[in-house]
Structures are given as structure tokens and as C-alpha cells.
Amino acid sequence: MALVSDKEIEAFWRDGVVVIRGVLSDETLASMAKPVDRALGSEEMNNMTEMGTMVVPPSGGTVLNDPAAAKTGAPRGQFHGGTDHWWDDPDFEAFATQSPLPQLAAELMRSKELWFYEDSVLVKEPHTEEPTSIHQDMAYFQLEGDKVCTTWCPLDPISKATGATVYVKGSHRWERNFRPNWFVSQLSMPNTDGEEVPHYDRDDSEHLLCFDMAPGDVAVHHAMTLHGAHANVTDQWRRAISVRYCGDGTVYRFKRGTPLKPHHSEVSEGDPVNHPRCPQVWPR
Ligand SMILES: O=C(O)CCC(=O)C(=O)O
Numbered sequence: 001m002a003l004v005s006d007k008e009i010e011a012f013w014r015d016g017v018v019v020i021r022g023v024l025s026d027e028t029l030a031s032m033a034k035p036v037d038r039a040l041g042s043e044e045m046n047n048m049t050e051m052g053t054m055v056v057p058p059s060g061g062t063v064l065n066d067p068a069a070a071k072t073g074a075p076r077g078q079f080h081g082g083t084d085h086w087w088d089d090p091d092f093e094a095f096a097t098q099s100p101l102p103q104l105a106a107e108l109m110r111s112k113e114l115w116f117y118e119d120s121v122l123v124k125e126p127h128t129e130e131p132t133s134i135h136q137d138m139a140y141f142q143l144e145g146d147k148v149c150t151t152w153c154p155l156d157p158i159s160k161a162t163g164a165t166v167y168v169k170g171s172h173r174w175e176r177n178f179r180p181n182w183f184v185s186q187l188s189m190p191n192t193d194g195e196e197v198p199h200y201d202r203d204d205s206e207h208l209l210c211f212d213m214a215p216g217d218v219a220v221h222h223a224m225t226l227h228g229a230h231a232n233v234t235d236q237w238r239r240a241i242s243v244r245y246c247g248d249g250t251v252y253r254f255k256r257g258t259p260l261k262p263h264h265s266e267v268s269e270g271d272p273v274n275h276p277r278c279p280q281v282w283p284r
Helices: 006-015 027-029 031-039 090-098 101-109 262-266
Strands: 015-018 079-083 114-124 132-136 147-154 165-168 208-210 218-222 226-229 238-247 280-282
Touching: 006 101, 006 218, 015 165, 027 090, 027 280, 031 090, 031 114, 031 238, 079 090, 090 114, 090 238, 101 132, 101 147, 101 218, 101 238, 101 280, 132 147, 132 165, 165 218
Parallel strands: none
Antiparallel strands: 015 218, 079 114, 114 238, 114 280, 132 226, 147 218, 147 238, 165 208, 165 226
């Protein structure tokens, strides 16, 4: 049975994002609460809040912490982010490969086959001041292709106040490559190629789409869509898992300055994706 309608497929390709309601069951969501907690406690997790204080010295080169940017005062929440938890946590692997997500992504991208690229955990504690910087996922992926997407799966109710994601409508069709940044500052990663990401006011409803979401809803965006998220100004946690997939025609394309995964040394530019670290997940 299809998980998405023709209208939803049309919206995905027109706007570069669509929210599919009620895709994940309560049971599936509950099964990911502990794994997310485990991820938060793991050493692989980055404290994005601290990374937000990073600056590149005017002379270029190594990124430093900017003490002036570290804020003081009332206790504030931290923004945590990490990737590839499935490498050593079977619960993340099951979520990415056995849940409805692969079928959902394949249907929306009209892809006969689908591969799993990466999972990410993105948690904003209560009162996390950092909005997520506007960025383009393709800048971080060592990939090229038109059928590449992110499924953003919140475990908590989402509104603008708790840190809803925002998407620049239709930006996946601009045919423009933007430099990757540090997610919490608009600062581009050093030695990377592309244009600087333009500034957007997150409340700019003329250009940006923003959705209230319930746990179980999934926002799927195209890898070329510019997007970010609001700060979490509430007393609630904002926990989300992103699972990233690629479909028919995707090949490896290495991007200068963008972090590599260990298995990227075993594949070559232009190879179709298909490696044990990028397994086929659809059809099952
Ligand atoms: O969760 C967030 O704050 C941002 C999510 C995002 O940018 C992504 O998963 O690609």
C-alpha cells in the first residue's frame, strides 16, 4: 500500500519539502527514546552550542573557540548533534532500514531503489538559544544526484517555539551549490567550495515554509533545499532523528573540505552508491 499521495509527491518536487502526517507509530517512536538518550550520552555526540562559538581567524586556517561568543547568565539548553549512530547501535539501524521511512522516501522521490546514507540525532534541550543555521544538506554529503533526501522525524511536539524546521521554498531547483557551515553559525567550513548561504529571517513566511508537527509526522526535504530551524524557547525537549537516503542515479562525488566517512577511502568518484556502509534498503 502506498504511503503518500500524488499530491504529496507533487508538493515535494515543487517546494523541496513535504510533511507526511502520522507515518511512524507510537511503538516505533517509543522504541527510539532510549537509543536517543544513549546517543546523547555517547562521546560521538557534538555539542553544537559550543561549536557555535567557533571562529576562523582572519588569517584563515584552524578554527578557534571565540570566548566573546560564549554567553553567560541564566542556565541555557544545549544543542546536541551527531551522525552515524547506526554503525554501533542496532536500534538506529532498524529505524532507518525497517521502519516505513525507506518506502516513504522512495515513493516521494519516485525512486525504484533506495540506499541509506546516514542517520543524525538533533536534540535541542529546553531553552536552547541557537536557531539551526540555514544550510544545504548536499554540501555535507559526498554524493551527487537528484534523488537524495532527508527524513526529519521529531519525537516531541513541534512548533516554532520548540524549534520547528524551516525550508526555503523551491530552493532545491535553483541549481546553486552552497558552502557547508557549522549548523549553529552561518560561518562556512574552511576550504569548502560553493556560494555563501544567503541570510533569511526565520519568520519570513513569504520565502520560508515552517510546519507544526506531532510525533509520528515526518518532514521530508530534498538534499538541495536550503533549510534550518528555530531556537527552542520552551521548557520542553526537542528531540529529532534525521535519516538520509539516496535513490536511483546517485553517485559518489567528493566535496573539498567536507568531512569524510572512513569507508569513503574504499569508493571512487562517480561510483554508484552501494557499500555495506550505504546499504540498499528499498525494495526490501
Ligand atoms: O534539527 C535541526 O535543527 C535541523 C535539522 C537539519 O537540518 C537536518 O536534519 O538536515
